[in-house]
Amino acid sequence: MKTFLLLLRTALFVVLFSFGLLCLLVSLSSYKEVDETKTWQKLNATVATVSISEEMRSKGMTYCPLVNVTFELNGQQYTYPLEISQRPCRTSLESVERSVATLREGKVIEILVDPAKPGRVKPGTYSLGGGFYLGVFLGTLAFIGAVAILVFPAKKSVKLTQGESISHSTLSKKEVQQKVRELLAAGTAKSEVFSQLSGRGVKDSQLAYFIASYADPIRCDEHDRKVNILITIMLAQALIALILGLDIGARMGPTAKWVMGVSMTLIPLFLVWGFYNHRVGAYNAYILLVLPQFPRSLAGFTSSPATTAIALAISIAILVFVWYVRGKIFPDFVFVTPRKIKGKYLFSS
Template identity: 40%
Template structure:
């Protein structure tokens, strides 16, 4: 059995209402490693959790749309100083990336949350690079970015409770799932 078929069967079992622990035990030791299997189970979206936190997800999608608009505008103006075609290229790049995240958040994709968290964490040192020239602007920008980062991390923990920081939860060498 190939990976795609195993993933299809795993999703069918979870949709049928079988517990995550039972599903993991049923496929453990098969054609897919336990780590990958545990990740698939932890990343499987729970409809009840999605409905319970729907407003928070909509808030995050709205923030992403605002970021896309501001990023496109800023990219256009920065690109205009470089050249006429650069303004459209930078505007497209700065506008599309937040829209891709908004789509991932709306589709309840654990990978979208994980990628956003990784990218935000890697950009943290750049937040304070302009603090000497404009300390107020740098502080407001840093607080805004950190607030969104913590909001995304909290929302991911609510929607996907089986994740530790980036991978599935493991206790004493065993993967554990909320059922």
């Protein structure tokens, strides 16, 4: 089990770090392309020709816009292709048609020209697009996840003996959380922990959450096989998400293929990390993510009832299993909050 978890932790770190590096390198490349145009010359040009070429590539029929513009630089006239965007070619003809809809023959437009190489021509409005900011965001998020895997391993707390009490000074949120772990690890009853720490610096609801979210090592060992099954299911979902992401991204561009593919696997992989570290937040997040999807799943029932019914049944089965495993390791939760009856928090023994 320890070897499996170590390998899983290493794999998650490598995937997140590699994805973050890829996103940031792509964003850096985009930034450099835009930054170098600051030294280019801004001119007026006339659209000479507009057409769309077709080419069969590995991802299917690809459409590329071909726009030639005529301009004058240093007293000499040139006609060169206009680089509409960093990756103008698309598998969608409608998308390419929209990109050239405003460029008609004879129209005067503003362009940027590299004085050293007049053949390099870009639109006057050439700037960083949404892809740059998406790449920076996803890359940063992936790096944060990779660092979290390294920095937040399960820590051994200094145990208190069951009869040992704590002082009654006000504590910070982190100190309260640490005291909860220490007292519970020492075998103190949950209700007693709540009584000792109530009113010590955090709200009772927050204190109850700390107590209810404590992963008892004995329970974790007892239900270790169930957690491994859950991790395997999430890894399978991550693989399916990767394949779907690659398919969707391939229609947008070669780089988008990998960005979409890896980004769609982030949520399943973060859930894997949470289940592996026995974080109740991962269970609650899965429940909150899946429940709103059920009404959408029913939308395709009319057109393909059999497929929809099977997919819905699988989703419900996985949700029930996640709920079941959470109940075994964290028995004090009702939906996504600690159990509270008649204004009083109740904990299992």
